[in-house]
Amino acid sequence: MESMDSMDSQNQDKVRGIVEKIKTGELVGRKALEALAATRQCVFHGSSQLIEQLEPRQAYNEGKPDGEPAVFAARDEAFELAIFRALFQNGRTQFSTQGKAVDKGDWGFGADESARKNISSKAYVYVFLKTDFQEDTRFQWKRYESIKPLIIIPVHPEDAPVNIRNI
Numbered sequence: 001m002e003s004m005d006s007m008d009s010q011n012q013d014k015v016r017g018i019v020e021k022i023k024t025g026e027l028v029g030r031k032a033l034e035a036l037a038a039t040r041q042c043v044f045h046g047s048s049q050l051i052e053q054l055e056p057r058q059a060y061n062e063g064k065p066d067g068e069p070a071v072f073a074a075r076d077e078a079f080e081l082a083i084f085r086a087l088f089q090n091g092r093t094q095f096s097t098q099g100k101a102v103d104k105g106d107w108g109f110g111a112d113e114s115a116r117k118n119i120s121s122k123a124y125v126y127v128f129l130k131t132d133f134q135e136d137t138r139f140q141w142k143r144y145e146s147i148k149p150l151i152i153i154p155v156h157p158e159d160a161p162v163n164i165r166n167i
Helices: 009-023 029-038 076-087 113-117
Strands: 041-046 071-074 093-096 108-111 123-129 138-143 150-157 164-166
Touching: 009 029, 009 041, 029 041, 029 076, 029 123, 041 076, 071 076, 076 123, 076 150, 093 138
Parallel strands: 108 164
Antiparallel strands: 041 071, 041 123, 071 138, 093 108, 123 150
């Protein structure tokens, strides 16, 4: 877990309190992620794999390398994007922010039949402190060094965004 030193004590207490509720099982899945997102102190990375430490990876956009390798994470309001990417690993998927109110969690998600049939029964969202990342785009943050998560939250199909359209 990275340091909370750069956060003020009130925010540290909020995040620690929620993490404790997650560890005791009081908060799970989507509800746990909603609580952490509400603190506005965290960013989120989704994966179908259980990973102890995330390493920088090359991002691709339309099949071409996009920037330097990094660990990418969705900003607090975009936590559903991390859930979506964790659960839908196979098949064709898409998400859109065009014309959407990203700050209000207004996203456009799409998945083809193959992706829907192959949805992971269990996946993971890695939670990090926002202070350990730098802002990249309006919904994405990045870090160029390896990092261990603050906490790992298992997610299941029932945690997926509800507004996924067929593509």
